[in-house]
Structure formats: structure tokens, C-alpha cells
Amino acid sequence: MHELSLARDLMGAIERTLDRSNARVVHVSVSVGSAAGIVPESLRFAFRVVCEGTRADGAELSVTTIAARSRCADCGIVFEFDGLLGQCPGCGRLGGELLSGDEMILRTIEVADV
Amino acid sequence: MCDSCGCGLSPIRTIDVNQRLLASNAAQAEHNRTHLAGRKILAINLMGTPGAGKTALLEVTIARWREYRRILVIEGDQATDRDSARIRAAGATARQVETGLGCHLDARQIHDALHHLDLRDGDLLFIENVGNLVCPALFDLGERLRAVVTSPTEGADKPLKYPPMFRAAHLVVLNKCDLLPHVPFNLDEWTEYVRAINPHARIIETSAFRGDGVGEWLAAIDDLRQSFCVGLSA
Numbered sequence: 613m614h615e616l617s618l619a620r621d622l623m624g625a626i627e628r629t630l631d632r633s634n635a636r637v638v639h640v641s642v643s644v645g646s647a648a649g650i651v652p653e654s655l656r657f658a659f660r661v662v663c664e665g666t667r668a669d670g671a672e673l674s675v676t677t678i679a680a681r682s683r684c685a686d687c688g689i690v691f692e693f694d695g696l697l698g699q700c701p702g703c704g705r706l707g708g709e710l711l712s713g714d715e716m717i718l719r720t721i722e723v724a725d726v
Numbered sequence: 727m728c729d730s731c732g733c734g735l736s737p738i739r740t741i742d743v744n745q746r747l748l749a750s751n752a753a754q755a756e757h758n759r760t761h762l763a764g765r766k767i768l769a770i771n772l773m774g775t776p777g778a779g780k781t782a783l784l785e786v787t788i789a790r791w792r793e794y795r796r797i798l799v800i801e802g803d804q805a806t807d808r809d810s811a812r813i814r815a816a817g818a819t820a821r822q823v824e825t826g827l828g829c830h831l832d833a834r835q836i837h838d839a840l841h842h843l844d845l846r847d848g849d850l851l852f853i854e855n856v857g858n859l860v861c862p863a864l865f866d867l868g869e870r871l872r873a874v875v876t877s878p879t880e881g882a883d884k885p886l887k888y889p890p891m892f893r894a895a896h897l898v899v900l901n902k903c904d905l906l907p908h909v910p911f912n913l914d915e916w917t918e919y920v921r922a923i924n925p926h927a928r929i930i931e932t933s934a935f936r937g938d939g940v941g942e943w944l945a946a947i948d949d950l951r952q953s954f955c956v957g958l959s960a
Contacts, residue, residue, distance in 0.1 A: 614830060614861035621748050629743055638738060642747065649864065649890045685925045696889045697923070706886065707922030710893060716747035724736035 615651060618716065619658035625718050626668060635723035637668035646694045647680040647713035680713020751865055754833035758840065758868025762851065763958060768951050769851040771867050773891065774875035775884070776857030779901040781809045782934035783875060783943065784852055788816040790944060796846060800839045800853045802831040809854065819843065830861035833868055850951070859888040870954055871947075877902040878911035885919040892923040897930060897946055904933040 626637060640659070644650045652675035659673045679692040684700035685708045691701050693713075699706050746752070762769050774780050781801075788797050797818040801809040804825055813820035821839045823831060836853060853869060855862040859876075874895040876884055879902065885892040892898060898920050906913065913931075920929055928946055932939035 614864050617828070617830070617832065617861075617865075618747055621750065624750060625743070625745055625747065629741060629745075636736075647890065649860065685922070697886060705922065706919075707889070707924075709925060714890070718743045718745045718747055721741045721743055722738050723741065724738050726736060 614649075615654040615658040616662070618650065618655060619662040622659060622673075622718060623662050623666065623668065626721055629721060630667070630723065633723075634726045635667070636726050637663075637671040637721060638724055639672045639674070639720075639722035640668070641674040641676065641719045643676040643678055643715070643717050643719055645680050645713035645715045646677050647696050647710055648716055649696060649714075650675070650716060652677065676719075678713070678715070681711040682708040682713075683711055684708045748864070748866075751833045754837055755866035755868040758833055758837055759870070761840070762868065762870075765845055765849070766847050766955065766958060767845060767849045767851050768871065768947075768954050769853060769867070769869040770871045770873055770947065771853050771855060771862075771869035772873050772875065773855045773859075773862045773895075774857060774873075774899075775859055775877070775880055778857070778875045778877045778880070779934045780854050780857065780875045781812055783899065783901060783932065783940075784818075784854060785812060785816040786934045786937070786940050787852075787944065787947075788813065788818045790940065791850075792817040796849045798843050798845070798849055798851045800831075800836060800843075800851070802835070802854060802856045804828075804856060825856055829856060829858050830865050831855050831867060832865050836867045850947075859884070859891045863888075863890040863894050871896050871950055873897040873899060875899045875901050878905050878909050878913075882912045882916035883919060885916070885923050889923050892920060892927070895924060895927050896950065897943075898924070898927045899943065900929070900931045901934055903931040903938055904936045 656673045663669050681692050682698045683690050686705045687703045689702040772780050799813045799820045801822045807822040810820035810822035821842050823835050823839055872895050930942050932943050
């Protein structure tokens with residue numbers, strides 16, 4: 613349940629961004645690489661819990677999953693995949709060197725000024 | 727308040743942030759890493775399954791090295807200081823971090839623990855993470871080296887089931903190799919799966935209980951320690 617730590621971190625980043633303004637948060641969007649090991653539903657649940665009683669209480673969280681990319685250790689093909697582990701479409705070998713797909717990024721915050 | 731139609735709703739504006747998550751953990755980890763490098767202290771994040779023998783491996787490491795070098799251990803567990811007691815009994819300094827509801831250690835906890843340890847130049851610091859193959863992989867603690875410990879009773883397909891953990895490791899240890907003749911564990915298959923996830927990690931078989939492979943484990947740490955020291959003076 614590292615999603616709870618992530619949700620707390622997300623809340624911290626939101627607070628730092630909004631600083632002392634009175635803005636109320638209505639929507640937050642993040643993007644995560646498919647190989648990062650984040651379960652979007654768990655993150656949304658944890659975020660709801662962390663937001664209770666704050667300026668983001670009731671805010672919606674959208675999680676966009678981005679395909680990961682690996683380079684096959686055998687044939688060198690670079691391929692995209694969804695999930696934690698890819699399989700080379702050329703030779704069928706599992707895994708390989710992960711080139712991207714473990715990122716976790718806070719994209720946008722939608723706020724209503726009070 | 728809406729000025730255009732008087733609907734009473736505030737207009738919504740979008741703020742583009744585009745910031746990495748866990749940035750504050752990453753910054754704290756970098757602070758830890760710089761501080762430790764300044765003291766020439768090699769920090770090793772020891773992760774793995776609960777019961778794989780992480781503490782046992784540390785006990786035997788301390789037994790072999792305590793005459794030659796100072797070893798410090800930060801112990802992370804959800805509850806109790808039992809592992810710290812084992813480390814102290816083995817002859818090293820330990821600081822326990824109880825994570826409570828947390829399933830992993832983070833860089834802030836390591837920073838706080840470092841303030842409670844008597845650090846000296848050239849010390850070797852082990853951070854024994856919470857036994858868990860999922861969450862600790864995500865949290866940089868400021869270590870130089872990441873080692874994952876697993877064992878034959880867990881099955882050969884663990885690397886495929888927990889890719890981020892094995893992907894993040896410099897060293898992958900198969901402990902309890904004295905059990906290999908007694909359990910249905912295909913070592914070749916396991917090795918192939920580790921390689922599939924992480925082509926570069928050094929793989930070591932040990933039995934902390936019987937002593938097999940411990941020399942190779944210590945040699946691997948020494949090798950990495952040397953390249954760490956060379957890196958520091960470069």
C-alpha cells in the first residue's frame with residue numbers, strides 16, 4: 613500500500629503549489645508509467661482518504677497510465693508494453709532493459725478560487 | 727464568484743504543475759547520499775521477502791567483519807525492535823525504525839535515524855528495509871547500493887512477479903541455498919528470470935545459516951565499496 617505514501621506526497625505537492633491562496637481543489641491529474649507499480653484505483657482511494665477535511669476534500673483524481681518501453685536483452689528491439697513486465701515482440705524474451713515507464717508525475721491541479 | 731452570469735459558482739482554473747511525485751523523498755535521499763559520501767560511508771539498502779534471511783545475512787556479515795571495520799545497521803520493521811537486538815548481539819550498532827502502518831522505509835526516516843547514530847568516516851551502513859517485495863522498491867533512501875534477498879522456498883518465479891524490486895537491485899542474493907536439495911526450486915529458471923528483469927545485477931547464492939557463499943557476498947560488497955571509494959576520489 614505504497615499508494616498511501618504517494619497520496620500524502622501528492623497532497624504535499626498540491627499544498628506547496630497553492631501555497632497561501634484560498635483556492636479549493638476540484639480535480640487533480642497525474643500520469644504514471646505502467647511499470648511503476650502503481651494501482652490507479654488504490655491511489656484514488658488513498659487520495660480520497662488523505663484529502664478528507666482539507667481544501668481538496670472531495671476532489672477527483674484522474675490517473676493516466678503511460679505505456680512503458682524496454683529494449684530486448686537478446687535482439688535489441690525497443691518495444692512498448694503495458695503492465696510491469698514486457699515481452700519482446702520479436703523473439704519472445706521477457707523483460708529487458710527498462711527505458712521508460714517508471715515515472716509518476718503530477719500534471720495539473722484544477723482549482724476554484726473562493 | 728462567477729461574474730458573468732451570476733450562477734454563484736467560482737470559475738475553475740487549471741494549474742499546470744508537471745512535477746515528479748516523491749520529489750521531496752528524492753531530495754531528502756540526495757541529501758542523505760551527499761552527507762554519507764562526505765563521510766566516506768557506503769550505505770546499502772537491504773530489501774527482500776520477510777523471512778528470506780536478511781537479518782541472518784547481516785549477523786554473519788558482522789561476525790566476519792567486526793574485527794576489521796565498523797558496521798552500523800538501521801533496522802526497519804513494522805513493529806518491535808527484535809532485529810536491532812539481534813544486530814547488537816552480533817556486535818554492531820543498530821538503530822530501530824518502527825514504521826507502524828508504513829510498509830517501507832523512506833528517506834526522512836533514514837535521515838532521522840542517522841542523527842541518532844555515531845557516524846565515523848569509512849563506516850559501512852546497512853539499512854534493512856521492511857520485508858516486502860513491493861513498496862520499498864519505490865523509495866530512494868540515499869543508499870549507494872541496493873541488494874535484494876530472497877530464498878528457494880518462495881518459488882523460482884518471484885522475479886517475474888515483482889519486477890520493480892528486482893529491476894532496482896545491484897545485488898540479488900538467493901539465501902538458504904542449503905535448502906535447494908529439499909525443495910522444488912529450479913535454480914536455472916530463477917536465474918533466467920532475474921536476468922530477464924535485470925541483466926546487470928550480480929547474483930549470489932548464500933546460506934547465512936551454514937556459511938556457503940558468505941565469502942562471495944562479502945567480496946561483492948568489497949568490490950562495490952572499492953568502486954564507491956574510487957568514485958569519491960575522482
